[in-house]
Amino acid sequence: MKDKGGFEIPDFTKSPTIDKVGVEERVARFQTRSIKNESKMQGLKLALNMIDLTTLEGKDTPGKVRQMCYKAMHLHDMQSGLPTVAAVCVYPTMVRVAKNEVKGSGVKVASVSTAFPSGQAPRDIKIRDTKFAVDEGADEIDMVISRGRFLSGDYNFVFDEIATIKEACGHARLKVILETGELATLDNVRRASDIAMHAGADFIKTSTGKIQPAATMQVTYTMLEAIRDFHLLTGRMVGMKPAGGISNSKLALHNLVMVKETLGNDWLSNEWFRFGASSLANDLLMQIMKAETGFYQSSDYFSID
Amino acid sequence: MAKKQTPSKATAKTSQASKGWDYSPSLESTSHVDLKKQYNLYINGEWVKPSSNKYFKTINPATEEVLAEVAYANDKDVDRAVKAARKAYTEVWSKTSPSERAKYIYRIARLMQERAREFSVIESLDAGKTIRESRDVDVPLACNHFFYYAGWADKLEYAFPNRKIESLGVAGQIIPWNFPLLMAAWKIAPALATGNCVVLKPAETTPLTALKLAEIIHDSGLPPGVVNIVTGYGDTGAAIVNHPDVDKIAFTGSTGVGKIIQKAIAGTNKKATLELGGKSANIIMDDAPIDQAVEGIINGIFFNQGHVCCAGSRLFVQEGIADKVIEKLKHRMNSLIIGDPMDKNTDIGAINSKEQLDVINGYLKIGKAEGAEMYQSPCDLPRNGYYCRPTLFLNVAQSSRLVQEEIFGPVLAIQTFRTVDEVIQKANNTPFGLAAGVWTDKGSRIFNLTTKLRAGVVWANTYNKFDPASPFGGYKESGFGREGGLHGLEGYLKLS
Numbered sequence: 022m023k024d025k026g027g028f029e030i031p032d033f034t035k036s037p038t039i040d041k042v043g044v045e046e047r048v049a050r051f052q053t054r055s056i057k058n059e060s061k062m063q064g065l066k067l068a069l070n071m072i073d074l075t076t077l078e079g080k081d082t083p084g085k086v087r088q089m090c091y092k093a094m095h096l097h098d099m100q101s102g103l104p105t106v107a108a109v110c111v112y113p114t115m116v117r118v119a120k121n122e123v124k125g126s127g128v129k130v131a132s133v134s135t136a137f138p139s140g141q142a143p144r145d146i147k148i149r150d151t152k153f154a155v156d157e158g159a160d161e162i163d164m165v166i167s168r169g170r171f172l173s174g175d176y177n178f179v180f181d182e183i184a185t186i187k188e189a190c191g192h193a194r195l196k197v198i199l200e201t202g203e204l205a206t207l208d209n210v211r212r213a214s215d216i217a218m219h220a221g222a223d224f225i226k227t228s229t230g231k232i233q234p235a236a237t238m239q240v241t242y243t244m245l246e247a248i249r250d251f252h253l254l255t256g257r258m259v260g261m262k263p264a265g266g267i268s269n270s271k272l273a274l275h276n277l278v279m280v281k282e283t284l285g286n287d288w289l290s291n292e293w294f295r296f297g298a299s300s301l302a303n304d305l306l307m308q309i310m311k312a313e314t315g316f317y318q319s320s321d322y323f324s325i326d
Numbered sequence: 327m328a329k330k331q332t333p334s335k336a337t338a339k340t341s342q343a344s345k346g347w348d349y350s351p352s353l354e355s356t357s358h359v360d361l362k363k364q365y366n367l368y369i370n371g372e373w374v375k376p377s378s379n380k381y382f383k384t385i386n387p388a389t390e391e392v393l394a395e396v397a398y399a400n401d402k403d404v405d406r407a408v409k410a411a412r413k414a415y416t417e418v419w420s421k422t423s424p425s426e427r428a429k430y431i432y433r434i435a436r437l438m439q440e441r442a443r444e445f446s447v448i449e450s451l452d453a454g455k456t457i458r459e460s461r462d463v464d465v466p467l468a469c470n471h472f473f474y475y476a477g478w479a480d481k482l483e484y485a486f487p488n489r490k491i492e493s494l495g496v497a498g499q500i501i502p503w504n505f506p507l508l509m510a511a512w513k514i515a516p517a518l519a520t521g522n523c524v525v526l527k528p529a530e531t532t533p534l535t536a537l538k539l540a541e542i543i544h545d546s547g548l549p550p551g552v553v554n555i556v557t558g559y560g561d562t563g564a565a566i567v568n569h570p571d572v573d574k575i576a577f578t579g580s581t582g583v584g585k586i587i588q589k590a591i592a593g594t595n596k597k598a599t600l601e602l603g604g605k606s607a608n609i610i611m612d613d614a615p616i617d618q619a620v621e622g623i624i625n626g627i628f629f630n631q632g633h634v635c636c637a638g639s640r641l642f643v644q645e646g647i648a649d650k651v652i653e654k655l656k657h658r659m660n661s662l663i664i665g666d667p668m669d670k671n672t673d674i675g676a677i678n679s680k681e682q683l684d685v686i687n688g689y690l691k692i693g694k695a696e697g698a699e700m701y702q703s704p705c706d707l708p709r710n711g712y713y714c715r716p717t718l719f720l721n722v723a724q725s726s727r728l729v730q731e732e733i734f735g736p737v738l739a740i741q742t743f744r745t746v747d748e749v750i751q752k753a754n755n756t757p758f759g760l761a762a763g764v765w766t767d768k769g770s771r772i773f774n775l776t777t778k779l780r781a782g783v784v785w786a787n788t789y790n791k792f793d794p795a796s797p798f799g800g801y802k803e804s805g806f807g808r809e810g811g812l813h814g815l816e817g818y819l820k821l822s
Contacts, residue, residue, distance in 0.1 A: 040787050043617075043622065046621070055352035055671055056352075064347060067347060
């Protein structure tokens with residue numbers, strides 16, 4: 022069934038089953054890939070350019086957000102030829118601050134919404150939350166699904182909610198956070214991915230970063246397979262954003278290997294793949310500087326936030 | 327057929343030309359490997375020249391370069407080796423206490439582990455298999471076989487309670503070229519644990535790791551003559567089989583040679599275990615975890631370039647999901663990296679020899695002539711060396727030669743089925759019976775199929791998993807006797 026403006030909504034209870042042992046084996050195989058020399062440097066820079074630099078704390082201030090935005094555009098100015106990150110990710114109330122800061126740089130502003138991180142709010146409030154962020158200038162919306170409803174089998178509710186938020190997004194791209202750490206099984210991760218994509222998600226995202234485990238490779242791999250199947254079925258590309266737990270370069274490169282071998286090179290740009298991470302940026306910078314200069318510098322030589 | 331291949335070649339070009347990220351070469355270093363120019367026979371704890379003074383070359387199938395010259399043993403040399411083994415058995419080994427035997431086997435295992443990297447590099451150079459597989463599968467498994475059987479040496483009476491246990495004497499062992507070191511370990515470890523002496527012949531295309539193993543065995547201080555390694559061709563193997571003072575023949579290889587061996591030893595009281603060919607069925611039910619099943623199909627047929635006796639070379643897919651599975655299978659095949667076995671990122675290495683490549687290409691021709699639809703991974707192959715693209719044949723009939731005969735290469739024959747009964751019938755409708763795979767989410771289906779499939783090993787929701795503790799062996803023309811596990815001891819013991 023190819024997408025021609027509209028396609029059949031499948032029976033989500035029939036999403037493919039996932040064998041966890043098989044997934045673990047496949048993931049272990051990605052981790053044996055040896056990334057050296059030019060491909061390593063290219064991969065590190067690519068990963069840097071895929072980061073959604075994030076601050077999602079109750080204590081966030083406009084000053085903190087401005088500082089992070091500056092870093093997003095100027096990762097390490099002592100080294101030329103570095104990309105910017107893909108986006109900054111903030112709460113709706115900080116969108117305007119961030120938007121002013123990154124203006125003209127190409128860095129996008131993403132806002133979490135729908136009563137992030139728990140999603141425990143009535144639908145009209147989630148819609149308002151989303152519209153507020155979009156009106157403030159958000160380019161991207163990171164929503165959370167209602168995990169309680171999902172786990173109780175109310176898939177139609179989850180589907181409708183995502184579709185409604187997608188409508189509220191207007192031109193903003195919608196990332197749907199499954200919060201896989203609360204979904205318990207890979208079968209559930211696969212089913213939630215299918216629901217989100219059919220309901221209109223532009224991206225599917227693993228986690229809020231507030232719950233452990235977050236973006237394990239097993240979970241990300243399961244979601245990438247779902248994206249591949251959705252593309253085969255509808256011809257539509259959906260992006261992927263693992264978030265939380267990817268704090269070092271090696272893991273980032275393994276994620277890129279996984280994307281390349283599951284979805285292909287077409288997905289290897291920040292239009293289709295993002296890392297939700299903050300500490301990753303500095304580790305990537307350290308590795309890049311090591312490759313460029315031959316010296317491994319201490320963390321004091323890289324700015325925080 | 328040439329026409330059909332054109333679109334796949336075109337896709338290859340576009341996918342390579344597109345933006346993206348490719349892996350830089352990541353070659354395993356060979357500088358730490360110490361290979362001699364010429365290898366002699368390892369008999370009675372010494373390296374001796376072959377009596378004919380003849381040597382043959384062993385080449386790297388990925389580059390066609392000569393790696394070393396290896397002694398060609400004839401009847402006289404084999405006789406010398408068997409006599410050395412008999413002497414060692416009578417005078418030393420049969421009087422060595424089981425716990426002492428265990429110490430030697432442990433020592434060999436540890437020495438192998440210490441030099442694991444060297445072993446895997448030599449294995450990849452000589453056999454064409456990828457460094458990833460020799461490093462992650464062959465060598466660690468070979469070490470584990472020695473560790474495992476070391477543990478049994480002084481516990482044999484617990485393996486066979488209330489039975490009287492006697493060793494056999496001299497075991498003649500002939501091993502194939504697909505897993506050279508691993509097969510040597512499968513053969514030598516249980517033979518030593520049970521108190522036998524050994525004359526082992528590695529395959530003519532892949533003798534180097536067995537000779538390296540001889541060096542380690544020498545370093546371990548194992549008494550001279552307990553393990554002898556003779557290299558050569560089929561006639562060398564025949565000399566072992568026909569030698570009157572050999573008590574047991576352990577053979578892994580083709581069904582054709584297996585039949586010759588069994589004829590040759592008929593009427594003698596030589597004991598035998600034969601591990602022969604296969605044409606194993608990999609069965610995908612419609613409720614299977616599809617993506618993991620696809621990975622299992624890939625691993626089942628393309629592992630070690632398909633040079634695996636238990637390769638899942640017949641794929642049975644239930645009709646309802648056949649299109650989906652085949653689409654995904656092609657997609658996954660396109661992401662396989664074929665090329666230099668020494669590159670750590672290579673998934674599929676070189677075909678073991680020119681002869682084998684000719685055999686495989688012969689079957690590709692047969693498949694096309696029979697009218698089956700062929701699909702190959704759209705990849706460039708290295709200019710030198712023996713390579714074959716991973717290949718699928720769709721719409722093959724049960725009576726097709728692609729389904730009936732063992733190809734021993736990266737060639738998968740795909741059939742569809744409707745009912746469980748039908749697939750059981752078709753899976754069992756073969757002269758072989760080595761292995762099978764079943765993919766389903768339903769436990770009851772697994773048990774139903776595993777009890778009805780006539781195969782020595784049946785894997786559920788996985789494929790090509792090996793462990794020293796697990797017995798391995800076949801039904802029908804796939805041979806008899808079991809290797810590995812407690813069962814593997816039995817082939818080297820007289821129980822009464």
